[in-house]
Amino acid sequence: MGSIVCATRGGEAGRRTQERAIALAKERGDELIFLCVFDPSFAGPLNPALAGAVAQEQQWLGRALMSVAQARAREQGVEAGAVVLSGTILDCIEEYLCESGASTLVIGEAKIDSPLSTFRHGMVRSCARHVEHNTSVEVVVVSPAE
Amino acid sequence: MTEFLTIESIVVALVLVTTLVAIGARRLRLPYTVSLVVMGLLIAIPTSLQLEATPELILAIFVPPLVFEAAFHLDLKQLRENLVPILFLAVPGVLLTTTMVGGMTALGAGVALGTAVVFGALIAATDPVAVVSLFRALGVPRKLALTVEGESLFNDGTAIVIFRIALAAVLTGTFDPLTGLLDFFRVSLGGIGVGLVLGWITAQLVLRLHDRLIVTSLTTILAFGSYLAAEQLHVSGVLSVVVAGLLVGNVGMGGATPSTKLMILNLWEFLAFLANSMVFLLIGLNIDLTHLWENLDVLAVAVVAVVASRAIIVYGFSWLARLWRKQGYFPPSWRHVFFWGGLRGAISLALALSLPAAMPGRSELQAMAFGVVLFTLLAQGTTIQFLLERLGLTQRSPQWVARERRLGRLFATQAGLRRLEQLHWDGLIPEEMWVGLKRGYAHDRKQIQEEMNALFREYADLEGEMLFQARRGALQAERGALWDARQRHLISDPVYDELAAEIDYRLEALDLIYGTTYERQSVEDEV
Numbered sequence A: 001m002g003s004i005v006c007a008t009r010g011g012e013a014g015r016r017t018q019e020r021a022i023a024l025a026k027e028r029g030d031e032l033i034f035l036c037v038f039d040p041s042f043a044g045p046l047n048p049a050l051a052g053a054v055a056q057e058q059q060w061l062g063r064a065l066m067s068v069a070q071a072r073a074r075e076q077g078v079e080a081g082a083v084v085l086s087g088t089i090l091d092c093i094e095e096y097l098c099e100s101g102a103s104t105l106v107i108g109e110a111k112i113d114s115p116l117s118t119f120r121h122g123m124v125r126s127c128a129r130h131v132e133h134n135t136s137v138e139v140v141v142v143s144p145a146e
Numbered sequence B: 001m002t003e004f005l006t007i008e009s010i011v012v013a014l015v016l017v018t019t020l021v022a023i024g025a026r027r028l029r030l031p032y033t034v035s036l037v038v039m040g041l042l043i044a045i046p047t048s049l050q051l052e053a054t055p056e057l058i059l060a061i062f063v064p065p066l067v068f069e070a071a072f073h074l075d076l077k078q079l080r081e082n083l084v085p086i087l088f089l090a091v092p093g094v095l096l097t098t099t100m101v102g103g104m105t106a107l108g109a110g111v112a113l114g115t116a117v118v119f120g121a122l123i124a125a126t127d128p129v130a131v132v133s134l135f136r137a138l139g140v141p142r143k144l145a146l147t148v149e150g151e152s153l154f155n156d157g158t159a160i161v162i163f164r165i166a167l168a169a170v171l172t173g174t175f176d177p178l179t180g181l182l183d184f185f186r187v188s189l190g191g192i193g194v195g196l197v198l199g200w201i202t203a204q205l206v207l208r209l210h211d212r213l214i215v216t217s218l219t220t221i222l223a224f225g226s227y228l229a230a231e232q233l234h235v236s237g238v239l240s241v242v243v244a245g246l247l248v249g250n251v252g253m254g255g256a257t258p259s260t261k262l263m264i265l266n267l268w269e270f271l272a273f274l275a276n277s278m279v280f281l282l283i284g285l286n287i288d289l290t291h292l293w294e295n296l297d298v299l300a301v302a303v304v305a306v307v308a309s310r311a312i313i314v315y316g317f318s319w320l321a322r323l324w325r326k327q328g329y330f331p332p333s334w335r336h337v338f339f340w341g342g343l344r345g346a347i348s349l350a351l352a353l354s355l356p357a358a359m360p361g362r363s364e365l366q367a368m369a370f371g372v373v374l375f376t377l378l379a380q381g382t383t384i385q386f387l388l389e390r391l392g393l394t395q396r397s398p399q400w401v402a403r404e405r406r407l408g409r410l411f412a413t414q415a416g417l418r419r420l421e422q423l424h425w426d427g428l429i430p431e432e433m434w435v436g437l438k439r440g441y442a443h444d445r446k447q448i449q450e451e452m453n454a455l456f457r458e459y460a461d462l463e464g465e466m467l468f469q470a471r472r473g474a475l476q477a478e479r480g481a482l483w484d485a486r487q488r489h490l491i492s493d494p495v496y497d498e499l500a501a502e503i504d505y506r507l508e509a510l511d512l513i514y515g516t517t518y519e520r521q522s523v524e525d526e527v
Helices: A014-028 A048-075 A089-100 A123-135 B002-028 B032-047 B055-073 B076-081 B083-090 B092-109 B113-122 B129-138 B142-172 B177-208 B212-232 B237-250 B258-286 B289-294 B296-324 B332-340 B346-353 B362-390 B398-425 B431-458 B460-487 B493-526
Strands: A003-007 A031-038 A080-086 A104-108 A138-142
Touching: A003 A014, A003 A089, A014 A031, A014 A048, A014 A104, A014 A138, A014 B460, A031 A048, A031 A089, A048 A080, A048 B460, A048 B493, A080 A089, A089 A123, A104 A123, A123 A138, B002 B032, B002 B258, B032 B258, B032 B362, B055 B142, B055 B212, B055 B237, B055 B258, B055 B346, B076 B083, B076 B142, B076 B237, B083 B092, B083 B142, B083 B296, B092 B113, B092 B142, B092 B296, B092 B362, B113 B142, B113 B346, B113 B362, B129 B142, B129 B362, B142 B177, B142 B237, B142 B332, B142 B346, B177 B212, B177 B237, B212 B237, B212 B258, B258 B346, B258 B362, B289 B296, B289 B362, B296 B332, B296 B362, B332 B362, B346 B362, B398 B431, B398 B460, B431 B460, B460 B493
Parallel strands: A003 A031, A003 A104, A031 A080, A104 A138
Antiparallel strands: none
C-alpha cells in the first residue's frame, strides 16, 4: 500500500485537488495525508510578538483547513491524516515526501491567479517536475479543467 | 431663550433635511454628498435662506470630527507602507498645485498673481469624502482607498498652512520666501507636535481606563480639544487632529475591549456622518448661482486650472515613481482614480469664506472656489463609479454577491427559527405547529447550505474568505468573553491583560495574513 500526500492550502484549486486525492486514495487503496505548508516570511520583518502570533495563526488556520479536508474525505469513506508545516513551501513539501516515504504527491493548478493560490499561474507544472526530479515521487497535477 | 430655540429649530430642520436626503439618495442610488449639495441649492433658490457657513463653524466644529474619524480608522502600518505617494501628493503636491493653479488663473483670468496664489492654496486640498464612501460601498482595493484618504488628511493641513502664509503676504504686500518656509515648518511641525502630545496622553489613558463611556468621552475631547489647543498656539489645528486621531486609533485602541471599540466606532461614524451631511448641505445653501453665472469666465479658467494641475501632479508623480522604482508605488490604473477622484469640498469652502473683506478680488475668488467645488462634486463625483467599474477596480464579483445573498438568506432563516423556538418555549404556539414550522425552516436552511456548498465548489476562494471572516468573528467573541469574565471577577486584571493581548496579536496576525494575501493579488495583477 502506497501513500498519497495532497498538498493544499484551501485556495481556488484546493477543493478540486482534495477531491482528486480522495478519489485516487479510494481507487488505489492508498493511505491519504493532507499537507498544508505556510511560509511565515511572507509578511517581511515583524516584531517578535506579532511574528509569533502570525506563525501560530497560520498553524491554526492550517489545522482548520486540514480538518475540513479530512471531513470531506471521511464523508467519502476515506480516513485521512493531516500535517501542517511551516517554512519555504517547496522545501517543506520535498522534505516531507522524503521523510514519510510517500509514493504520490497531488497538487492543484489554480484556474486563475487566485488570491489564495500557492503558486503563480504556470509555475505549478515546473514545480511538479522539480519535485519529481528531486524526490522520485510521482506528482499528479490537478488542472483547472478537472 | 427665543434665539436659542430658533437656532435649535434650524439645527433640527437641517438634520431632518439631511436624513430625508439620505433616505432619498439610498432609494434612488444617487451619491449622497452630491444630493445634499443639490438639495441645498434647491432650498436656497426659492427661499433665499441665508445660513451663513462661517469658517469657524466649518473648521472648528465640522472639520475635526471628519478628520478625526478618518485618521482614527487609518492603519499606521499600512500608512507607513504607502507614505511616499501620500506625502508626495500631500506636501509637494499641494505646493505645486498652489503654484500651478495660481499661475494659470493669473494668466487666464487676469487675477493679480498674489491673489491667484491665495486661490491656488485654498483650492489645493482634496476632499474625497464622496469618493471614499463610494470606495467602501464598492469594495475597491484597500490600498487605493487608504492612499486617497491619507493624501486628503495630510493635504488639508498643508493647504491651510500655505493659504495663511500666502494670504498674509497679499495683505501686507511683503513676502520673504525664507520666512514663509520657516513659517510653513513651524505651523506644520507645531500642529504635529500638539497632536503627538495630546494623542499620546489620551492613548495612554485609553490603555489604562476600561470604562467605555469614559474612553469614548476622551476621544471626543481629543478630537475637538487638539484642534482648539493647536489653534490657540497658532499652529495647525487640522494636522494636530490628524496625528491625535492616528495615535489614539492605532495605539490606544490596542487595549480597548470589543464593546468599547464598538461604541467608539459607532459614535464617530455617526458624528462624521452628521458633520459631513451638514457641510455639504451648507455648501449648497451658500452657493449663489447668480453670482457664479456672473463670473462664468473666471470660473471656467479656475476649473481648467484645477483639473489640469491635478493631472500634471498625479501623472507626473506616477512617471517619476516608475523612473525611481520599476514597479512604481501603485498600479497604473490607479492614477486615473487619483486624478479624477481629486474632488474639492469643505476645506476649500471654509477657506474661501474666511477671506477678509480687505482681500482684493474676494468676491471673484469665492465664486471661483464655490464653482470648482460644485464642478468637482457634480462632474467628478457622479462619474467616479463609472470610472472605477471601467478600470475593473470594484471587487465585488458576481460570485461574491451570490455568496452574500445566500449568507443573508441564511441569517434571516436562522433569525426566523430562533424566534419560533422562543415562541415554542414560551408556549405560544402548539407543538404540532412548531414541528411543522421547524421542518419548513430546516428545509430552507438545508437548501441554502447546499447552494452555498455548490458555490464554494465552483469558487473555492470564497470559502477561504469565509474562513477568515469566521475566524475573525470567533476571536472577537473570545475577546468579549474575556472582558465579561473580568467584569464578573472570574479572572484578575493581569491575567485579563495577558490573555487579551494574546488575542489582539492573533487578530492583528489574521488581518496581516488576510490583507497580504488579498492585496498582493490586486496589486500584482495591475503592475
